[in-house]
Amino acid sequence: MPSFKGGGSKTTVSINIPQFDASFTGTGDLFAALMLAYITRTNHNVKESLERTIATIQSVLERTAQSFPNKVYFQFYYWGIFVSQVLGFEVDAINTVQFSNHSGYGHLKGKVITEQDFDELIEGLKMNDLMDYTHVLTGYCRSPQLLSKIGELVKELKKANPTLMYVCDPVMGDNGRMYVPEEVLPIYANELLSVADVICPNQFEAELLTKIPIKDKASLLKTINVLHDRGIKTVVISSSELGPEKHLLGVASTVVGGSKTTVSINIPQFDASFTGTGDLFAALMLAYITRTNHNVKESLERTIATIQSVLERTAQSFPNKDPSALTCKEKELKLIQSKSDIENPVVKIEAQPFSL
């Protein structure tokens, strides 16, 4: 029964809530967050806030019996989580780091989770029989020991569910610079690639993994083939510098039943560098590769369409500023504002068969 005392006049309202014949966990959290939103929107109109909050929770509880077909398991930071949820995946996330902010800012405070922390979380999931994952997506991780454990876990999960898809985003660096300890490289190269179904390095990361410098389309194709030869079904280079002027080139390649399809896409380049786009890319590819059953052309097109609209909205939020002059904070990706573009991306750029 919320009550508001403002300007001397008090309003108190109550609502009858149809009761479900079960008890749920999480509804109190939901209630508080919804009341916060509606009290803000209505400027403390407790009647409307209570009504909308209860209406929302009632519909969530009604829908709770319908479950999603996919249960994704995430191991990283936050950008991809929202995208996966919007695209219909139920997400369990383990933050491999709990930082105050991403590493693009001048200062970084916080903690990297330890192997013991990780073991405890996995133990709890196992004790409750919650390890029925359909997908695993790994991203930013600074600890080689932890990455190695994640590799073991993926093997275990695959034993339990042979159709589980593991998408490995080997987050190590960009533009010739590593931003994680270099000890993670051999773990990706020797332990994680062998269990990955999909891998999505950027150009620099692909070079690190294969030791092949990518200077032209031929060396790019060679890199992709080396990664396929390691048993990876779908290899995606999220961006390379081989596009036409003011464009990046993205490439995706898949081998199904012995036949290979490789496509590329020209990505209009913004005059700024953003953080989180690689995370977004991996989460989007996971969703579309799943939906289209490894149709790399459609997956790459929809992924790029989505990211382009997120970046446009991000850059346009300061229309009087040159994108290259935006601060780190101003460049935080406008994900929530892009929810409908994430749900229904409009493909404007077609991917083409990749040819030399």
Ligand SMILES: Nc1ncnc2c1ncn2[C@@H]1O[C@H](COP(=O)(O)OP(=O)(O)O)[C@@H](O)[C@H]1O
């Ligand atoms: N400056 C940019 N202009 C246009 N698109 C970008 C830009 N930076 C990133 N992207 C988009 O984000 C995707 C992933 O970025 P990329 O740089 O490859 O990953 P990472 O962040 O892991 O280095 C690219 O495929 C591209 O669509």
Ligand SMILES: Cc1ncc(COP(=O)(O)O)c(CN)c1O
């Ligand atoms: C915490 C964290 N997570 C992930 C990333 C990777 O960012 P991106 O998706 O742009 O590759 C970074 C960038 N250094 C980061 O600081």
